[in-house]
Amino acid sequence: MEFSVNHPIIFVMVGVIIAAVLAQSIFFLVRAMRRAKELGMESKTLRKTIKTAAIFTIAPAIAIVISVMTLAKDLGLALPWLRLSVIGSLSYETVAAANAVSAMGLTLGQVKSLTASQYITITWVMTLSILVGIWLMPLIGKRIQNGMINIGNKDKKWSEIFTNAMFIGMLSAFLGFVFSDFSTVFSGDWSGLIPVLVMIVSALVMAICGLLVKKIKWIYDYALPLSMILGMLSAIPITNWLS
Amino acid sequence: MKKDQTYLDSVHHYGRIWNLSVLVLFLLFPALLMVIFKTLPDWRGLSLGLLATAPMYWAVAFVEIFTYVPMLGAGGSYLSFVTGNISNLKLPCALNSLEQAGVKANSEEGEVISTISIAVSSIVTTIIIIIGVILIVPLTPILNAPVLAPAFAQLIPALFGGLAVVFISKYWKIAIAPMLLMIILFITIPALNQGTVGIMVPVGVIFTLGVARLMYKKGLI
Structure with a gap:
C-alpha cells in the first residue's frame, strides 16, 4: 500500500481509537450521574455542572484545534488529531514531535514530505513518550x-x-x-x-x-x-x- | 459506608479495565502502521527521539500521578490520564465545577462532580477537535488570523487569573507564601518557562502543603 500522511486507513484507525476514548468518557459520565442520583444530589446541580463544564471547555479546545492545524502542516492531519485528542497536551506534543523530527535530521515546521518509515518513527516516539500516566494510574491510583x-x-x-x-x-x-x-x-x-x-x-x-x-x-x-x-x-x- | 466503598471500588475496577484496554489500542496504532505499510521505523531516529523526549516526560508523568490524583478524584484521574490536557483544561474545569456545586473535593459528592465535569470536558473537547478536523480548510485562515494570535497565546494567564481570584480570596492565608515564592522563582530563573511549569506544579504543591501544615499546627488556620 502506498504511504501518505493523510492515507484514509490512518484516519480510520485514529477514528476507532478516538471513538473508544469517547466511549470511556460517556461510560464514566453515566455511572457518575447514576451515583449522584443515589446520593440524592439535585438534578439542577448536575445539569449546571454539565452546562458550565461544556461552556468552559470551548475556548481551550479551540486552542487545541489551532495546535492540530500547526502540526498538520508537517505531520498530516490524522496523527495530530489523535495525539491532541488523547493524552498529551498542547506543549508536550509539539516538543515530542520536534524531538522526533529532528532525531531524523529534519526540522519541525519545514517538513515537506515524510516517508512511511519516518512517519512510523515519529508516531512511536510520540506514543511511547507519553504513555506513562495511562498504566501508572491503574497500578497505583487506588x-x-x-x-x-x-x-x-x-x-x-x-x-x-x-x-x-x-x-x-x-x-x-x-x-x-x-x-x-x-x-x-x-x-x-x-x-x-x-x-x-x-x-x-x-x-x-x-x-x-x-x-x-x-x-x-x-x-x-x-x-x-x-x-x-x-x-x-x-x-x-x-x-x-x-x- | 459500605455502599460508598462499592462505588469507589467499581470506579477503580472499570478504570483499570478501560485504561489498560486503551493503552493496548494506543500501542496497536504504530504497530499496525508498520504492518500495513510494510515498513520498519528508523531505529537510530527512534532511539535518539526517545532519548530526547521520554526521560523527562516519564519523570513528569510519575510526579503528576501523585500530584493530580488527590485533586482529580478517582474517576476524574482515570479519564484525565487517558484524555490529557490536565493542567490547562481538565483540572481547572473540575475545580470550577466543585466550587459551583458547593461540594468538597474529598467527599463522595466531590468525586462524582469532578468525574462528571471531566467527562463532559473530554467529550466536548473531542467533538470540537472533530469539527476542527472536518472543517480544517475553511477554519484555518480564521483561527490562524494574526489578529487572534495574541488572544490564544495568552490562554493560560487568562484562565488562571480568574481561577486564582476564587481560590486565593478564600484561602489567602495559605496562598501568600507559595505565590510569592513562585513569582520570585519564575522571574529570577530563566530556565523556568512554559516547558518547565509542569515540573514546578509539584514543587508548589509540596511547599504549600508544608506551609499549610505549619499554620494548621500553630492554629493559624
Whole structure:
C-alpha cells in the first residue's frame, strides 16, 4: 500500500481509537450521574455542572484545534488529531514531535514530505513518550486515593486543608509562570508584562462578577469562562501596545 | 459506608479495565502502521527521539500521578490520564465545577462532580477537535488570523487569573507564601518557562502543603 500522511486507513484507525476514548468518557459520565442520583444530589446541580463544564471547555479546545492545524502542516492531519485528542497536551506534543523530527535530521515546521518509515518513527516516539500516566494510574491510583482517605479518617479538618493546599500550590506554580518573561522589563522590553496584564484583567473580571452576583444570579455560572474570554480578548490590544 | 466503598471500588475496577484496554489500542496504532505499510521505523531516529523526549516526560508523568490524583478524584484521574490536557483544561474545569456545586473535593459528592465535569470536558473537547478536523480548510485562515494570535497565546494567564481570584480570596492565608515564592522563582530563573511549569506544579504543591501544615499546627488556620 502506498504511504501518505493523510492515507484514509490512518484516519480510520485514529477514528476507532478516538471513538473508544469517547466511549470511556460517556461510560464514566453515566455511572457518575447514576451515583449522584443515589446520593440524592439535585438534578439542577448536575445539569449546571454539565452546562458550565461544556461552556468552559470551548475556548481551550479551540486552542487545541489551532495546535492540530500547526502540526498538520508537517505531520498530516490524522496523527495530530489523535495525539491532541488523547493524552498529551498542547506543549508536550509539539516538543515530542520536534524531538522526533529532528532525531531524523529534519526540522519541525519545514517538513515537506515524510516517508512511511519516518512517519512510523515519529508516531512511536510520540506514543511511547507519553504513555506513562495511562498504566501508572491503574497500578497505583487506588493506593494514592486510599492514602487520602486515611488522612480524612484521621483528621477531617486537615484533610480538607490538605486538598485546598494542593489546589493553591498548583495555582501558584501557574501564577509564577505568568511572570516567567517579566525580567525582560528590566532591559526595557515591555513584552514580558503582557501575560501579567492579561492575568490582571481576567482577575478583575472575576472580582466584578463576584460583586455582581447578588444582582445578576446567572453570572455566577459563567464567571470563569467570561473572565477567561475577556482576558484573552484584552491580550489583543495589550500585545499591540507593548510589543 | 459500605455502599460508598462499592462505588469507589467499581470506579477503580472499570478504570483499570478501560485504561489498560486503551493503552493496548494506543500501542496497536504504530504497530499496525508498520504492518500495513510494510515498513520498519528508523531505529537510530527512534532511539535518539526517545532519548530526547521520554526521560523527562516519564519523570513528569510519575510526579503528576501523585500530584493530580488527590485533586482529580478517582474517576476524574482515570479519564484525565487517558484524555490529557490536565493542567490547562481538565483540572481547572473540575475545580470550577466543585466550587459551583458547593461540594468538597474529598467527599463522595466531590468525586462524582469532578468525574462528571471531566467527562463532559473530554467529550466536548473531542467533538470540537472533530469539527476542527472536518472543517480544517475553511477554519484555518480564521483561527490562524494574526489578529487572534495574541488572544490564544495568552490562554493560560487568562484562565488562571480568574481561577486564582476564587481560590486565593478564600484561602489567602495559605496562598501568600507559595505565590510569592513562585513569582520570585519564575522571574529570577530563566530556565523556568512554559516547558518547565509542569515540573514546578509539584514543587508548589509540596511547599504549600508544608506551609499549610505549619499554620494548621500553630492554629493559624
